[in-house]
Amino acid sequence: MRTLTRLSWVELKLFLREPLTVVFSLALPLIILFVLGGVFGNEASGPAEDIVYRGVGPMTYYVPAYVALVVASVCVISIPTHLAGNRERGVLKRFHASSVSAWAVAGAEVAVAAVLSLVSAVLLLIAASLIYDFEPAASIPAVIGVFALVTVGFAAFGILLGAILPTARAAQAVGMLVWFIMLFLGGAGPPPEVLTDAMRTVADITPLWHAVLMMQDAWLGLDAGLSWLIFVGIAALSAVLGLRFFRWE
């Protein structure tokens, strides 16, 4: 436990010293929020929006979706790059020789992801509430619960990517690709109702789509069914495979 807290604290400081990851995890979701807010407007729900945006206004749709998105950007871009880079450079080997466990390494990544996701989500909500008029969360405890689940799940997914991708460059490229695919198809970009069938099939297997649905359900008081089960399944599979393929060098 002591190892985990020390390691998490150092990792958090290191993370904040990397300008690229800070920009990506904190600023990019904000930029996308404002771009989409500008494009789709902030009108209250009209006849067209009854069909897309799950029957609510665009910003009421996007704000909870983006709370899920910021978690994904921290976990899917930053964690794999950081983890693969540490292995590539021999940092993990150094930790291993000093009897740091794989659990501590993974746990520190989850802890850092949780802190950054939380900061990023709070920033996003503050920015959004200053500019847009969207409905408040239906159930704050439900939103917090989903946020915690989404953070742990995406962190596991990010650790899997970091475990199987050999270098920091590869991890960054693949992480960004996965993140953009999820962004466009996973309900955080164009509304899913306007996607083609093929796109929606892909969306169905991306964790972000299910994370967005869960977060919106909690926020809007809706029930979209089995998303939580699929998300937990993806997360559990990622965790098992991530620890299975984890290498110190």
Next chain:
Amino acid sequence: MGSVIEVRHLAKRYGSYVAVEDISLSVEQGEIFGILGPNGAGKTTTVECLQGLRKADKGELRVLGLDPTRQAGELRRRIGSQLQESALPDRIKVWEALDLFSSLIPGGPPWENVLEQWGLGEKRTASFGSLSGGQQQRLFVALAVVNAPQLVFLDEMTTGLDPMSRRVAWDLIRQIRDAGSTVVLVTHFMDEAEDLCDRIAIIDDKRVVALDTPDGLIERYAGSAEVTFSADSHDVAYLNDIDEVDRIMRRGRRIVVSGRGALLAKVGAALVANGLAPTDLQVKRASLEDVFLQITGKER
């Protein structure tokens, strides 16, 4: 004085590549033990198996009385490691690294002392990436000893250092030993092994090919020393009576006596006793390099 490391018939392969064929050695408490050999001889694989970082395919291994495969966690808490090809994050600060590593394995001295001892006090808040090669090495060694380990592994710690930094590093290695730890030093530098090590295992082609003190190795494998002096017409046949002398040759004005052991002292004493005190009496001793060439039969 007990053995801190006992290895018998260690073997390790990666797929079809044989990294270590057959390594047996023992390391005694309190010595600086050198593992010397050309690149690719199996040195690093051997010490990584001993540190519990890799699993040996075959062989009996005991390190500090523990099995490095089954008790790797316990073992790693009691040893210190400076690894080849390992690093720290560029942006970690020197003090953060020491603070972190000292907390991983509690029980060592305060890390502030270690920081000063290894001459890193001025670099306390510098980031790892901004340190020079020598400073990075010093930090690695500081991290290896921050938990006051009984046994320290140093793998190619002076590779890439300039000659000045290498000398400094040698002093640091002696300090570790003097502080009571046993040191296993992996190197491919002959002068380093000869200067520092109490005993040396020479590894070539995945096996131990020789194991002894530096002097013992020189004595055994490149034993012949050569003593030369000028003697004009002086008859030196009496030198043949000295046990250590193998051969006497005359090269113009100079006499060349080859032999073993305390050759210089015996020859010198005999010369003086026979009324000759040459001012140019010299000895050329074989070095570990000669031993190495003799044993491995190839130029490095």
